[in-house]
Amino acid sequence: MPPPPMPPAPSGPPAPSASGPRAPAPATVLGLRARQWMVVAAALAGCYLTASAAALTGSWALMNREPTNAELRQAALAEVARRWQVWPAGRIFPERVAYSRGGGESEFATRVGIAPQTGCDTAVDQEYALVLRKHGCRAVLRATYTDQLQGVVVTVGVAAFPDQWRADKAFRELPANADPDRSGGVRPTVRAAAFPGTAAARFTDAARQERGTDRGGPYVMLTASGYADGRPAEVTTKKHPARPFVLAPQVARGIAKPLSTQALPDCSSREWRC
Template sequence: MSFGQGGPSWGPGDSQTPDWAALADISAARNRRRKWLFIGGGVVATAVVGALVAAVVVAAGNGSDASDKNATQLPSPQALPSESSAPAPSFTTKAPPPPPDPKDFISSSKKDKAPLNAGTLFPGAKLTVANRSYAKHATHHTTGCASVTQGALGSILVNNGCRQVIRATYSKAGVAATVGVAVFDTEAQAQKAMKQSAGGIASLSGAGVPTFCRNGSICRRTANSYGRYAYFTVAGFLSGKNVTNASADVFTAGDDVAEFTFRQIVARGQAQASAAAAAPAS
């Protein structure tokens, strides 16, 4: 079969019957051409889209597009401020000095410079220990250490370098106690005097308290030291009655007066240490 300009021409046989085999071949050839044209067009379209995307990427990468010139530019990493330019905190490796030891100020006359007298050592009109109150009576201050002692204590104080003795008397319910504080230049002298102590401090009467613990009456005595201070007590009955092991009120009074004296000496050291710590460094 062949095609002319006017349409298909039919093959041999009945002039009204088409050549179906020839028509089938023509239709198959036509379908193959359409299929290849469709596939080719898809490839071309894909290629065009890919080219456009590549062009956009290249333009964004090299910044050649004139419309990008007015866009906000992010700073480069080199233009960003460096963290190292900020001031770093500094820390000293030098440890602060330890606080002053209060005992250092009461262990030597070279550092113990606070005022010292009966008023500073025994302030107020009474003392209170564990809810027990004692009225304060006479006070006395002397540089003649041996003159206010009984027995061998006077020579012991003098031989160890005693500078002064300060005394005070307290009483409660018919019992009185006198405390005498002997002051030395060093802690070693005070300790030695306390360990060697014999005899005792003389009782101090006056200001409402009669003479007690004299003329052979038996009284209770104690000896202690702290820092450059040695302190001694004598306690007994105002009536002159002898003290025995059963005289609990006399023992308590003597211990309370000694405890109060110890606290006053400690407070003296603490006050001077605090003042030294608060003073500006030179």
């Protein structure tokens, strides 16, 4: 009798091996596993925080330290160069300026008006304008004064430059002080500023008799002098023995000194940039 047939083997997945299922290999990026990347990220974050803290500490120390002597000097120079913009016109051109004719007695020149025009081209003659523009002239402020007897008039021009070095170059290139040119009036200089209803009402460019130049810090001082009656320079045949225009350079220096004198820096004030 033949043996009974063997039952068919059950279908389904193959039985696992005795060693068990094999886990998939961990993924790597640039040779580093995820945990290693976490360690690297943590280290970089620590370095970033340390660097940020150091930068903040350095910035705080920089902002709260005392300015150096060089910074204070630079701030003082910058403050002087900005005065033509931030000072009131009446502070730049005081109402009265002392002068002397000699002998120790002082007189006072009186301001009769301040010109509204400040252009470097329009406030001076063309020969002067070329020099001023060449060295960075920013503005020319003008005011007119009369002597104590109101017989002599002087227009003072303040040419403002970015710094004292450019002002000095312009000053050295301007024509030297000179007597009138008898053939056609005074040589090129600052334009006369006349003011109706004052002792300077007749003081026009044709009435300019003498000119002068000086410098104070970043400012070049220009003067044009003449008589209050407006007589033209070409009709004046000789220099007056009493030196009627002696007040002009003194008035210019009286304006230039406070305008160009450096003050002690005050970094808490709006006028200062420390």
